Amino acid sequence: MGPLEIARGLFALLFFQTSWSFQGRQGLGLKFVLLLTSRTREQRQRIMEHAKGALNTNPFAAGAVVGAIERAEYDVQELQTTNRFVTTAQRVLAAGGDLFFWQTLRPALTALAVMLGLFGSPFAPFAFLIAFNAVTMGTRAIGLRLGYQQGRECVPLLQGQFDRWTRSLTPFAAVVVGMILTRAVLGVHPLRLSAPMIATLPLVGLAWLALTRRVSPTWLLLISLLILAGVKLIL
């Protein structure tokens, strides 16, 4: 798989979830990506016949599924087991991918961006965009190449990679949370120890209690803003 084919695969993967639906999930998206990356009319014909049904996996890990199916297109024996492979791969990659991308990478990077924002840096959004897209686009490209080179073996390899990345990134996230906490207590604007900011600490405790009891952050924000407004009006 050359750089041009990887670039074409990456472009197609940007549309992977466009028609996400309750019934087909990303099924139509997978067919679209496979058709867009196919090279011959025969390949397209085979994709039209075989790529059917629903699919639900992590969008950034989908490159591996696409790469492995493309490899199977050259091997008639493998093609017969492709559907079974897709069923297994989507679950494994969804579990590992969700844990890494949604539960670790995105909160860690948004926390970093928020921390930069609290320090008054105008580069906060750019830092998030560059770091997040470097990892997600990189994973899409690695997945495509790994799927194409290793076939079905790419799934445990990628899964192991997600586990390693999650373990490496979590300590960094913990440090950033500590930084935000101090920044909040010391005051948001530099040079000012603002009294209301010290009130953050008991409020953090209350919010933590509410969140662990599965109170929605939306209702938490609405209720706390209304209480704040009531206090302000009374005072």
Add this chain to the structure above:
Amino acid sequence: MQISEFRIRHSAIRIAMSLFAYAALLCLAGAVVLLDKWTFGEFGISQPIVSCPLLGILFGDVGTGMFLGTALQLVWIESLPLGGEKPLDYQSAGVVGITSFLLARRAWSGQPSLAWFGLEHRVLFACLILAALGTIVGQYADDRLRRVNDGIYHLGSRATRARGVFGAHLLAFLPALLRGALTTGFFLVLMWLALPLMSRLPDFTRDELLLCPLAIGIAGLVKLFYRRERVPLFAAGMIVSGVLWVLWK
């Protein structure tokens, strides 16, 4: 009709028309940003920490964009799309928050007699409330969109040629754009209707407005990343931040 009366009426219509055109532009920008949620790319542009400053840059208020982006990102920072679970639509919250603010600012810029600067923080408070409601309406609109996509999925499944699959799949851009525009537009109308009430809202400083989002955000992050063995890492972060704060000082 006297000439002066005609001029007043004419300028009022011009202001209303320019406000309508401005709101339409905000709707379009909001809809395009919301495509990033899952329709195209997922680059992270729809995250409030990016979408609010981005729309702020486009419409001329990057400072408020940064403030709203930071506040709104914090509130839903631990809202995760794990497995098949649908997270809260905080992407809509970001777009609703900043576009509502921009509309209010524009509405007052045409009426210099009203003291905008006295109302700015009251409007920000209203924007935070509207943003929170935006997650609920956005979630409902998202559900409807996925049901519309069920039809598109069946259309694509029935296609016998590759061109039919391409057409059906890309057709999903239209309802996604419409969903974003309607969600943004609904809250712009609400903000426009609520404009006369802004002076009755309590006046806050930005620090006070950030208090609740900051507390919810830190609680969410602690819930997400706290483990007993990571306490030294939290402590290290606190020391680094403290040192940076002193250096800044």
